[in-house]
Amino acid sequence: MPFMSVKFNLQKRVKLAQGLWMFYWLSVIVGISIFSLGIFFKIELRKRSEVMDNSESHLVPNLLILVGMLACGLNAFGGKMCHDALDPIKFSKMKPMLKPFMLLSCGFSMLLLLVALLCFLMQFSIYLTLAEGLKNTIRFYKDTDTPGRCFMKRTLDITQIEFRCCGNNNFRDWFEVQWISNRYLDMSNDVVKDRVLSNVEGKYLMDSVPFSCCNPGSPRPCIQHHLTNNSAHYDYDHRTEELNIWTRGCREAVFSYYSSIMTSIGVLIIITIILESMDVAGLKYLSTSLETMTDPENPECESEGWLLEKGFKETFADVLTKLKTLGRANQVQEGGDAPEVSPP
Amino acid sequence: MAVLKVTFTKTKRDKLAQVLWILNWISVVTGAILFSLGIFLKVEINKRGELMAGRDIQYVPNMLIAVGLIACAINFLGGKICYDCVDSTKFLRWKLIMLPYIVCTFFFTFCVLVGALMCYGMHWELEESLDMGLTQAMRFYKDTDTPGRCFLKHTVDMLQIEFQCCGNNGYKDWFQIQWISNRYLDMSKKEVVDRLRSNVEGKYLTDGVPYSCCNINSPRPCIQQQITNNSAHFNYEHQTEELNLWMKGCRQALLESFTHIMRSIGFTVLITWLFELSVLTGVRYLQTSLENVLRQGDPNSDSCGWLLENSLMETARTNMSIIKSLGKSNQINTEYHPTNCRFFYENVSK
Numbered sequence: 001m002p003f004m005s006v007k008f009n010l011q012k013r014v015k016l017a018q019g020l021w022m023f024y025w026l027s028v029i030v031g032i033s034i035f036s037l038g039i040f041f042k043i044e045l046r047k048r049s050e051v052m053d054n055s056e057s058h059l060v061p062n063l064l065i066l067v068g069m070l071a072c073g074l075n076a077f078g079g080k081m082c083h084d085a086l087d088p089i090k091f092s093k094m095k096p097m098l099k100p101f102m103l104l105s106c107g108f109s110m111l112l113l114l115v116a117l118l119c120f121l122m123q124f125s126i127y128l129t130l131a132e133g134l135k136n137t138i139r140f141y142k143d144t145d146t147p148g149r150c151f152m153k154r155t156l157d158i159t160q161i162e163f164r165c166c167g168n169n170n171f172r173d174w175f176e177v178q179w180i181s182n183r184y185l186d187m188s189n190d191v192v193k194d195r196v197l198s199n200v201e202g203k204y205l206m207d208s209v210p211f212s213c214c215n216p217g218s219p220r221p222c223i224q225h226h227l228t229n230n231s232a233h234y235d236y237d238h239r240t241e242e243l244n245i246w247t248r249g250c251r252e253a254v255f256s257y258y259s260s261i262m263t264s265i266g267v268l269i270i271i272t273i274i275l276e277s278m279d280v281a282g283l284k285y286l287s288t289s290l291e292t293m294t295d296p297e298n299p300e301c302e303s304e305g306w307l308l309e310k311g312f313k314e315t316f317a318d319v320l321t322k323l324k325t326l327g328r329a330n331q332v333q334e335g336g337d338a339p340e341v342s343p344p
Numbered sequence: 345m346a347v348l349k350v351t352f353t354k355t356k357r358d359k360l361a362q363v364l365w366i367l368n369w370i371s372v373v374t375g376a377i378l379f380s381l382g383i384f385l386k387v388e389i390n391k392r393g394e395l396m397a398g399r400d401i402q403y404v405p406n407m408l409i410a411v412g413l414i415a416c417a418i419n420f421l422g423g424k425i426c427y428d429c430v431d432s433t434k435f436l437r438w439k440l441i442m443l444p445y446i447v448c449t450f451f452f453t454f455c456v457l458v459g460a461l462m463c464y465g466m467h468w469e470l471e472e473s474l475d476m477g478l479t480q481a482m483r484f485y486k487d488t489d490t491p492g493r494c495f496l497k498h499t500v501d502m503l504q505i506e507f508q509c510c511g512n513n514g515y516k517d518w519f520q521i522q523w524i525s526n527r528y529l530d531m532s533k534k535e536v537v538d539r540l541r542s543n544v545e546g547k548y549l550t551d552g553v554p555y556s557c558c559n560i561n562s563p564r565p566c567i568q569q570q571i572t573n574n575s576a577h578f579n580y581e582h583q584t585e586e587l588n589l590w591m592k593g594c595r596q597a598l599l600e601s602f603t604h605i606m607r608s609i610g611f612t613v614l615i616t617w618l619f620e621l622s623v624l625t626g627v628r629y630l631q632t633s634l635e636n637v638l639r640q641g642d643p644n645s646d647s648c649g650w651l652l653e654n655s656l657m658e659t660a661r662t663n664m665s666i667i668k669s670l671g672k673s674n675q676i677n678t679e680y681h682p683t684n685c686r687f688f689y690e691n692v693s694k
Binding site: 144150153154157161179180181184185186189210212214216217220221222224234 | 488489497501502505523524525527529530554558560561565566568578579
C-alpha cells in the first residue's frame, strides 16, 4: 500500500512539473542569499576581530558559504531535471540519476540542520571570546606604540562610539586599568607620583573614562574625569546621572548585534530546510507518477504518484534488512559460496 | 532636402520597432532610477536639514522626482506605440498621436538636461547654506533646554564624529562661542565670573572644544581643554599637534560629501538624457518611415525615414508661419508630400 499516493492525469503532471521548477529556482535564490549572508557575517567578524583578540571562530560563516554554493548547484540541477521530466526521451535518460539525487538532497537537508544548530550554539562561543577579547583590548588601550597593538585604541574607540557602550561590563572597567600611557604622564609631578605609588602594581589609575564613552544625547558637555567626585563638577550627582556617558557594557552590546545576525541566519536556514523537503517530496511524486504511466506511448494516460512505495513501517524494515545484509555480503557461508544479496 | 535620410526595408522597419520597444522599456527602468535618485537626494538633504539654513535647495530633488515619473510615463507610452508599429494596421491608431508625442518628448529631454545641469549648479548655493546653517547650529549648541533646539547638540556631535570634522572652518571656531550652557557654570567661582566679565558680550569663552572633535587616531588620550596652553599638558605642543583633534572644518567635509553625491547623480542623469535622445531619434525614424509606407500604399515596400522633412532653416520657417497663421482659422494649407524617394530626389535636383 503506497504511502500518501495521489492520482495524476496529464494536466496535473504538467502543473506539478512547472510548480516544482519554480520552487527549485526559488530555492536557488535562497541558496544565493545564504551564500551572501555567509560572506556578510565573515566580513563583520573580521571588522571587529581586534576586540575579540583575533581568536574568533570562522566556522559558521565558512559553512554558510559552502552550504549556499551547494544549495545553488543542487537546486539548479533539480530545476533542470523538472524541466526535462515531461519529455519521455529525456526522462528515460534521467531516470538512473533520480534516486541518488534524492538521497543527496536528503543528506544536504541533514547538513542544513547541522548548520542551523551551529548558528544557535556558536553564540556561546562568541560571547566568551568577546568577554576575553574586550578585557585584553581595554588593558592594551594605552599601548599605541607597541607593534601589533597600535590600533587597539582606535578600534575600541570606534566600537564604543558605534555600539554606544563603555567598557566591558560597564564604565567602571576603565577605573581598574591604566589607559593613559606613561609617555604622556609627567613623572616629575607630585600628584602623578602619588597616584602611581598608591597601588601595588604601580599603575596610574583614575576615575575617568576615554572620550568615546561620551553620550552625545547628554544636555551638558561631557564629563569624562573625576566621575565619582560630585564636588568636582557643578550641579552633578554621579549616582543619578544617566545621560552623561553610555551605561551599557560593550560585551553585551556587541554580543546582541552578533546574536541577532546569527539568529536570523538560523531562521533562514530552517526555512531552507522546509523548502528543500518540499522540493524532494515534489520530485518523488513527479518521478513516480511518470514511472507508473500505464501506457508510456500515450502521454494523456493516468498514473499514480507516492512518497513511499510501501507503508512507512514496511519501508523502514526493508532499509534495516538491507543494512544488515550489507554487512554480511562478503561473509563466507558453510556452503562455501558467498550468499547472494537479494534485491529489496 | 531631408535631414539624415535613411532607407528602410520592411524587415528593417520591423526590427527597428522591436528594438525600440525594448529600449523604451529600458528607459522606463532608467526613469524609475531617476525617481529613486531624486528621493535619495531628498532624504539626504532632509537628514542634514537642521544644518542648512536660508536657501531652499529642495527644488533639485523635486525636479528629479518629477522628471523620473514623467520619463516612466512617456517611455511606457512609447513602448506601447513601438510594439504596435510592427503591424501597419495598428499603426493607424497611433498615427495622429505620434508627432505630438515626439515633439513633447523632445521638449521633455530638455527638462532632463536642465535637471542634470541643476545637479552640478547646486554646489554654490549649498556652500552658502551650509555656512550659515553650521554657524547657527554651533551658536545654539548649548541651548539643550530651549524647545526647537534641544537636539542641535546631538546633531552637531554626531556630525563631527561621522564626518571627522570640527567647527565650521576649523576647531578654533569653538573658541569664539560659548558652547557650555550657563546652567552648568558655577557662578560663585571667581574664575568663572572673571571669564564672563573679560569680554563685551558676557560670554564664557574658553580654548576648549566639545568631545566630538576628538580624533580617534590620536595615540594619546584626547586633549579637549586648554588646547592653546602648552604647559597645561605634558609633552604637548599645539602648533605641531595634528592628530589630537580633527583638523578639517565641517563645512568643507559636508560640502565634499554632497558634491560627490551630486556629481554621481548628475552623471547618471546625463547618461539618461543621451539614452532618451537616441530612443527619440529611433522613434522619429520609425514614424516617418511608416507614414511614407502608408502614403505609398504597399505595406511591404521600402520607404524613407528622416529626422526633418526639409532642412533646419525651412522647417523653422514653416513652423513660424504655422504659428502665425494659427490665429487665422479655416485656411487650407497645400503641402506636397513625395510618394517615394526617387520623386523626392528628382524634386531636389530640379
